[in-house]
Amino acid sequence: MSNPPIPESKTAPALPRRRMLGGLALSALVAPGVKAATLLRPLDVDPWTQTPGAPILDHPYGQPSPREANVVRRAARAWPMPGAASSLTPLADLHGTITPNGLVYERHHSGVPDIDPDAHRLVVHGLVREPKLFTMDDLLRLPSESRIHFLECSGNTGSEWKGPSGLPVQITHGLLSCCEWTGVRLSTLLEATGGLAAATDGRAPKWLLAEGADAAAMTRSLPLDRILDRALIVYAQNGERLRPENGYPLRLLVPGFEGNTNVKWLRRLKIVDAPLETREETSKYTGLLPDGSARQFAFEMDAKSVITRPSSGQKLTVRGFYPIVGLAWSGRGAIRRVEVSTDGGRTWQDAALDDTPRDRALTRFQSGWVWNGEPAAILSRATDSTGYVQPTRETLVQARGLNSNYHYNGIHQWRIGADGSVKNA
Amino acid sequence: MSNPPIPESKTAPALPRRRMLGGLALSALVAPGVKAATLLRPLDVDPWTQTPGAPILDHPYGQPSPREANVVRRAARAWPMPGAASSLTPLADLHGTITPNGLVYERHHSGVPDIDPDAHRLVVHGLVREPKLFTMDDLLRLPSESRIHFLECSGNTGSEWKGPSGLPVQITHGLLSCCEWTGVRLSTLLEATGGLAAATDGRAPKWLLAEGADAAAMTRSLPLDRILDRALIVYAQNGERLRPENGYPLRLLVPGFEGNTNVKWLRRLKIVDAPLETREETSKYTGLLPDGSARQFAFEMDAKSVITRPSSGQKLTVRGFYPIVGLAWSGRGAIRRVEVSTDGGRTWQDAALDDTPRDRALTRFQSGWVWNGEPAAILSRATDSTGYVQPTRETLVQARGLNSNYHYNGIHQWRIGADGSVKNA
Structure with a gap:
C-alpha cells in the first residue's frame, strides 16, 4: 500500500476508432461518424482542469449553472393581470420525481x-x-x-x-x-x-x-x-x-x-x-x-401520465436506442402500472417504474425503444391502485363534453417524424 | 348549491382569552400571557391582504423568501485557500429529509x-x-x-x-x-x-x-x-x-x-x-x-444520528411540549431504530421515524417531550438494518484513538440550561 500514485493520463490506452458501434441496442447510443480526434480528446487535459475553479463562498445559497438558464418556469401566455396568472414547470428538462423549489409551478x-x-x-x-x-x-x-x-x-x-x-x-x-x-x-x-x-x-x-x-x-x-x-x-x-x-x-x-x-x-x-x-x-x-x-367539488385529480422525453420540440438526432421517459400520478392513490405504445396505441408494453410508487406522488416510468428512423406515435397510459385506467381523449369528451375546462387527464400522444422531430399532433 | 358566498370574516366568533391553555401536552404549546388583543388580531385583514402581491414573471426561477436570508451554507472557518474548502448545510433550519439544492454541502x-x-x-x-x-x-x-x-x-x-x-x-x-x-x-x-x-x-x-x-x-x-x-x-x-x-x-x-x-x-x-x-x-x-x-479505504459511513431541534444556539422560550427532532442515517443500509434520551443517557425511549426509512438515505425522527424548565441533556442513538448501534464518543475513541480525524459518528448530546439555552457542552 505504499506505491506512489500512477500518472494515469499517460498510461491510458488510445480509444480505437468506431469501436463504439457494437451490435447491442445499448451500444447504438453513440452517434455514427464521431471522429477519432473527438474520441481521443477527453484524455487530454480540459481547460477547466488547468486553472483553479471558483472559490467556495461565492455561493452561500447555490444557483443552477448559467448553462441551464433555459430551464425556467414559463407562462402559457401574456396574462393581462400578471398577479392572476400561472407559470409552468419545465417537465421536459427535469429528471426523477422531485421538483426543485425554484421550478415548482405557480398559480x-x-x-x-x-x-x-x-x-x-x-x-x-x-x-x-x-x-x-x-x-x-x-x-x-x-x-x-x-x-x-x-x-x-x-x-x-x-x-x-x-x-x-x-x-x-x-x-x-x-x-x-x-x-x-x-x-x-x-x-x-x-x-x-x-x-x-x-x-x-x-x-x-x-x-x-x-x-x-x-x-x-x-x-x-x-x-x-x-x-x-x-x-x-x-x-x-x-x-x-x-x-x-x-x-x-x-x-x-x-x-x-x-x-x-x-x-x-x-x-x-x-x-x-x-x-x-x-x-x-x-x-x-x-x-x-x-x-x-x-x-362541483370534483376534488381528486384522476390518474394521468405523460411522456416527457422525447416530447414536443425535442429532436431524435440518430437512429437507435432511446429510453421513453415520463411521469405518472393519481390523486386517489399510488400508480400501479404504466403502459407505453410506440405505434399510436395499437399495441402496449409495460414500462418500468422507478422505485416503489408512492401514494399521491409523481412516479417516473421508462421504457426502452429502438427508433428505426420511421414516423412513430408514442403514448403512455396509467393505472392507479384503485384500478382506474387513464382514459382516451374521446372517452373523456364523451363523459364531460367540451365546456368542462378542468380535470383533463386523457392519454397523450407525441408524433415523431422521419426527420426525428417530435410534435404534439 | 346556489347559496351566495357567506362573508365569513364578519360572522367569525371572537376568540376567548386564555382558552389556549388546556391540560393536554399539545395544548401547552402556546405561550402563557398572550394578550386577548393579539388573539383577535388575525381576524382583522392583514396588510398583505389589502394590496395585490408581486406579479408572476418576477421569478422564472424562484428563490427563498428574503426573510430566510439567514438559512445559508456556512464555512466552519476562513479557509486560507477558498478553492480548497468546505461549506456546511444549515441542518437546524431544515425539515424533512430532502436538502434543497441551494443548501447542499460543498467540499x-x-x-x-x-x-x-x-x-x-x-x-x-x-x-x-x-x-x-x-x-x-x-x-x-x-x-x-x-x-x-x-x-x-x-x-x-x-x-x-x-x-x-x-x-x-x-x-x-x-x-x-x-x-x-x-x-x-x-x-x-x-x-x-x-x-x-x-x-x-x-x-x-x-x-x-x-x-x-x-x-x-x-x-x-x-x-x-x-x-x-x-x-x-x-x-x-x-x-x-x-x-x-x-x-x-x-x-x-x-x-x-x-x-x-x-x-x-x-x-x-x-x-x-x-x-x-x-x-x-x-x-x-x-x-x-x-x-x-x-x-485505509474506510469507505462506508457508519450509522449516526443527531438532534437538529432543539440544538446549540436555539432557545426554549416557554415550558411545555417540544418535539425533539433530528436526522439518522447509515452508509450500510436503512435506519431501523432511533432512541432519544432527555436525561443525559440514563434512560432512552424509541423515537418515531417519519415514513419508511430508505436505504442509505436520511431518516427524520421525532420524540415528544415536555420541558419542565429544569436543566436537561438530550441525546439520540441510531441503529441500522445491520444491527450496528451508534457508539458513544468514549467507545469510538477507545477503538480509533484521537488522531483519526475522519469517520466520527459518536452519540451527540445537547445541554439545555434552566434559562432554556441549548449548548454543545
Whole structure:
C-alpha cells in the first residue's frame, strides 16, 4: 500500500476508432461518424482542469449553472393581470420525481404577498371545542410529518380538450410539481383545539373552510372525512421553508386534491357543517357538463401520465436506442402500472417504474425503444391502485363534453417524424 | 348549491382569552400571557391582504423568501485557500429529509470548475472489452434510475473527537445532505462497454478508478464488488441538472460511501485490478490509529444520528411540549431504530421515524417531550438494518484513538440550561 500514485493520463490506452458501434441496442447510443480526434480528446487535459475553479463562498445559497438558464418556469401566455396568472414547470428538462423549489409551478389569484412570518397567525375556529390561534413558532412546536406528494392545477392540460394543441409538455402538462412537504397534520391541529364540536343539528360537522392571506383571500370548502387522514398544514418544501410563491410561511396540503384547494398563505381554518359555496367553488373550479349541470367539488385529480422525453420540440438526432421517459400520478392513490405504445396505441408494453410508487406522488416510468428512423406515435397510459385506467381523449369528451375546462387527464400522444422531430399532433 | 358566498370574516366568533391553555401536552404549546388583543388580531385583514402581491414573471426561477436570508451554507472557518474548502448545510433550519439544492454541502479540492456540458466527455476504459466515450447526450439516452441517498463528508463531526466543541449543528454535522439523484447505473455503463475484460492474471478486475475534471483532478479507487449494485453516474439532483458545486454536469454517486469517493465533475472511469493508491487515499482520507497503522479505504459511513431541534444556539422560550427532532442515517443500509434520551443517557425511549426509512438515505425522527424548565441533556442513538448501534464518543475513541480525524459518528448530546439555552457542552 505504499506505491506512489500512477500518472494515469499517460498510461491510458488510445480509444480505437468506431469501436463504439457494437451490435447491442445499448451500444447504438453513440452517434455514427464521431471522429477519432473527438474520441481521443477527453484524455487530454480540459481547460477547466488547468486553472483553479471558483472559490467556495461565492455561493452561500447555490444557483443552477448559467448553462441551464433555459430551464425556467414559463407562462402559457401574456396574462393581462400578471398577479392572476400561472407559470409552468419545465417537465421536459427535469429528471426523477422531485421538483426543485425554484421550478415548482405557480398559480396565483392576486399575486404573491410578502408576509412577515413573525406577524402571521393561523386561527382554527368554528365548530371546535376551543378555538385557537397559532404563531409560526407554535406550529413548529407541534409534532410534524414529512411526505412526498404531487400538486396539480385542475386546469392542467386543459389545452388538449379540443385535440392536440401543438404545445410542448411544459405548457400542456407543466401545472404539475412534486415535493417533500413538512408540516403538522390537520388532525393534530384539531386535537389541539379539543376536537370537533357538534353542529346545531347535533351531528358532527363535515366541512372545513380554508382561507388564504393573499389579496384574493382565496377560500375553499373541503370535506373533512375525505382529507382528515392526510391533510397537512405545511411550512416547508424540499427541506427549507416554503417559497413565497408557494405559500410562505404556511399553506394547506390536501394530497391528491386539485391544486387550488391546497390554500396558500393559509391564515384561517373554520370547521363548518356545510360547504360555504365560495367564489372559487361556484363561479370557478366547477365543470360545465353536456346536460347543462355543473360538476362541483370534483376534488381528486384522476390518474394521468405523460411522456416527457422525447416530447414536443425535442429532436431524435440518430437512429437507435432511446429510453421513453415520463411521469405518472393519481390523486386517489399510488400508480400501479404504466403502459407505453410506440405505434399510436395499437399495441402496449409495460414500462418500468422507478422505485416503489408512492401514494399521491409523481412516479417516473421508462421504457426502452429502438427508433428505426420511421414516423412513430408514442403514448403512455396509467393505472392507479384503485384500478382506474387513464382514459382516451374521446372517452373523456364523451363523459364531460367540451365546456368542462378542468380535470383533463386523457392519454397523450407525441408524433415523431422521419426527420426525428417530435410534435404534439 | 346556489347559496351566495357567506362573508365569513364578519360572522367569525371572537376568540376567548386564555382558552389556549388546556391540560393536554399539545395544548401547552402556546405561550402563557398572550394578550386577548393579539388573539383577535388575525381576524382583522392583514396588510398583505389589502394590496395585490408581486406579479408572476418576477421569478422564472424562484428563490427563498428574503426573510430566510439567514438559512445559508456556512464555512466552519476562513479557509486560507477558498478553492480548497468546505461549506456546511444549515441542518437546524431544515425539515424533512430532502436538502434543497441551494443548501447542499460543498467540499472542493480546487474550486468549482466551469464545465461546458457540450464539450464534456466521460471515458470508460481500462479492463473493459470495448473502451467507450460518452457525451452528455449519450448518457441521457441510456436507461436511468432515480434514488434518494445521503452524502456525508468523512470529515463531518470531526470537531467532536476531543469532546464537545461548543459549535452549532450546522458546523458539527453540516457536511451532510440528502437528494434524489438521477443517472445511469455504473453496471449499465459497463454493459455498454461489452463488460469487464480479464486482468493480466486471468482474474476479473476488482477496482475502479474515478477521476474528476476539476483542477485537483480528484481521483479515488473503489472496490467494484461493493458498489456495482448501486453506484450511479449522476447528472441530476432533486429533479434538475447538478449544481456546479455538486459536480455539474456529471458526478459519481456511491451510496453510503464517504463523500470524497463520489467524484464530482466526473471525466474518467478506469477498470483496474488493484487500487491505485492515489493522493486522496494515501496522504488524505486515511485514519491514523493508536498503534501507528493507517485505516485505509474506510469507505462506508457508519450509522449516526443527531438532534437538529432543539440544538446549540436555539432557545426554549416557554415550558411545555417540544418535539425533539433530528436526522439518522447509515452508509450500510436503512435506519431501523432511533432512541432519544432527555436525561443525559440514563434512560432512552424509541423515537418515531417519519415514513419508511430508505436505504442509505436520511431518516427524520421525532420524540415528544415536555420541558419542565429544569436543566436537561438530550441525546439520540441510531441503529441500522445491520444491527450496528451508534457508539458513544468514549467507545469510538477507545477503538480509533484521537488522531483519526475522519469517520466520527459518536452519540451527540445537547445541554439545555434552566434559562432554556441549548449548548454543545
